[in-house]
Amino acid sequence: MSLEGDAALIAKLPKAELHLHLEGSIEPETAVELAALHGIALTRGEVAAKYQYKDFVGFIEAFKWVTSFLREPADYALITDRLAETLLRQNVVYAEVTLSVGVMLWRKQDVEANVLAICEAGERARAKGLRLQWIFDCVRQFGPEAALDVVRVAVRFKNEGVLAFGMGGDELAMPAERFRKVYDYVVQEGLHRVVHAGEIGGPEEVRDAIETLGAERVGHGIGVAGDERTMTLVAERGVTLEVCPTSNLRTGALAKQLGRADARIEEHPLPKLVRRGLRITLGTDDPAMFGCTLNGEYAVALRLGLSAAEGARVVECGLEASFLPAGEKATLVNLFRADAKAQGLVY
Secondary structure, eight states: OOHHHHHHHHHTSOEEEEEEEGGGGOOHHHHHHHHHHTTOOOOHHHHHHHTOOSSHHHHHHHHHHHHTTOOSHHHHHHHHHHHHHHHHHTTEEEEEEEEOHHHHHHTTOOHHHHHHHHHHHHHHHHHTTOEEEEEEEEEGGGOHHHHHHHHHHHHHTGGGTEEEEEEESOTTSSOGGGGHHHHHHHHHTTOEEEEEESSSSOHHHHHHHHHTTOOSEEEEOGGGTTOHHHHHHHHHHTOEEEEOHHHHHHTTHHHHHHTOTTOOGGGOSHHHHHHTTOEEEEOOBSHHHHTOOHHHHHHHHHHTTOOHHHHHHHHHHHHHTSOSOHHHHHHHHHHHHHHHHHTTOOO
8 A cells, every 4th residue: 555545544444643742733823813902013924933943942932922821711711622633634632631730820810710711612623523631831940849840730730630740841951850849649549750951962862861860751862863872761660652753843842853054854763763663653743833633643654664564563552551540541442453453454
């Protein structure tokens, strides 16, 4: 079958998305709409220009800019509804969506009202066949005290579908050791642990995320590709790497890992990581800001050399790596396997 045919086949399969920032899903049209709600005149072209950047710092600045239009609970409900529509069109049946609660607190917003509005939008999505659950994210460079504040909020919303705590931002800003007590508290409160690492940092950042913070999943993790010791650690601990190829290209993370400014997507280490036997799932990270979709990321994976069978295995890994209870997870995996078999996929 052709690459296009294989991509179309995978696009039909039920999928999970586990590395997805709600605020990074704001399409230019929605940004214009949000700005207008707050009396700000903005054009689609102006948003599109902001979404063009050459490195990770530029991306962070664009993220700060677009999230400045999120001011009221209704704003968060709007972008959650829009994200759900996008995911449903791609046969995504389950997503663990990261919310930048650290940014909400930094901006002194009514976090509880925002989260309740997001959760209500999640219930609307569930009625249409998409289950959304939530990861509350802190900003690493804000420090451990600010991170603890995010955990405390997450604990209050455990019954509203908040199942994990994550740490994003600049992974090189502060050592993992400074957040050890934060992650100890996360464990104490029964939340799962996610850490962004190995995006622009090297294998040592991934090792710290796993060994110091107990990460169950690592956001990105491509920094392990050249280090056999760390890949062995990831494999032995059963840690899943949430790989986001287009994001890595657009933020300059891939260029940094390769040590060359002219990095091409064809040089992405995804095939190496898959064939090394690591647990890999694909994510879009900030899809509107990177101009990508989950189905598109699978098409990229096939272009990089994965077979349809390998792509299907990555889809299944995304379901298996979810933080759902075992019984609910098994239901989703069985649904996927039945669909894959019906499509003639053997993997």
